[in-house]
Amino acid sequence: MISRLRAALSRQLSHPSGAGGRIVARLMNRGNRGLNDLAIARLEVERGSRVLDLGFGGGLTFAPLWERGATVVGIDRAEDMVGAARTRFADEVAAGRLELHAGDVGRLPLADGAVDRVLTVNTVYFWPDLAAAFGEVRRVLAPGGRLVVAIRDMKVMQQLDPAVFSLRGPEELAAALRDAGFAEADVETPPGGRTHLIVARPAA
Numbered sequence: 463m464i465s466r467l468r469a470a471l472s473r474q475l476s477h478p479s480g481a482g483g484r485i486v487a488r489l490m491n492r493g494n495r496g497l498n499d500l501a502i503a504r505l506e507v508e509r510g511s512r513v514l515d516l517g518f519g520g521g522l523t524f525a526p527l528w529e530r531g532a533t534v535v536g537i538d539r540a541e542d543m544v545g546a547a548r549t550r551f552a553d554e555v556a557a558g559r560l561e562l563h564a565g566d567v568g569r570l571p572l573a574d575g576a577v578d579r580v581l582t583v584n585t586v587y588f589w590p591d592l593a594a595a596f597g598e599v600r601r602v603l604a605p606g607g608r609l610v611v612a613i614r615d616m617k618v619m620q621q622l623d624p625a626v627f628s629l630r631g632p633e634e635l636a637a638a639l640r641d642a643g644f645a646e647a648d649v650e651t652p653p654g655g656r657t658h659l660i661v662a663r664p665a666a
């Protein structure tokens with residue numbers, strides 16, 4: 463029973479859909495706020511920045527990014543999350559402050575250099591091909607841009623279904639970023655060691 467629940471929760475975290483996905487989105491918006499706030503703080507957003515939240519889930523970064531004067535591009539492979547965001551944030555979409563796309567990190571629906579900042583929080587566990595994924599993020603990031611990847615530590619995540627979550631340490635992610643054309647891929651671990659941020663810039 464517990465393993466069935468764990469598998470169902472893991473699938474929803476990986477690709478939220480239907481009624482279960484709506485519940486999981488609310489839980490993520492509560493439980494992930496602290497880590498997303500840390501990631502936003504390290505993004506160095508400027509007024510007028512165009513920021514991609516890749517795998518935005520319940521969209522909890524949108525309001526804090528608008529408060530900093532950014533316009534937001536949200537991409538998520540879960541059609542239900544994109545549909546919910548279109549309804550909830552219809553005014554911001556109409557005002558041009560939010561652009562939403564259903565899409566996969568393997569093939570982002572954006573032009574080269576389309577965004578100034580990228581954050582992706584609690585998502586890389588679901589990316590089987592890190593080299594291809596980070597290469598694609600590198601492609602859409604403008605020169606002088608900045609990327610923040612945020613994860614929970616493996617000892618936290620190993621409670622979830624290993625068939626759904628690929629667990630990698632922050633140093634492995636930093637190395638994959640450097641291989642994909644990022645420079646200064648620095649690991650930051652807040653006190654407690656339960657989360658990590660990897661802050662990277664595209665190599666010149």
Ligand SMILES: C[S@@+](CC[C@H](N)C(=O)[O-])C[C@H]1O[C@@H](n2cnc3c(N)ncnc32)[C@H](O)[C@@H]1O
Pocket residue numbers: 475476477478490491494498516517518519520522537538539540543565566567568582583584585588589
């Ligand atoms: C655990 S949720 C995290 C949501 C949000 N970033 C947060 O911190 O609350 C992971 C999200 O990433 C999306 N996702 C997973 N793999 C993806 C991929 N390959 N391409 C685009 N989105 C993906 C899922 O659909 C889901 O909404």
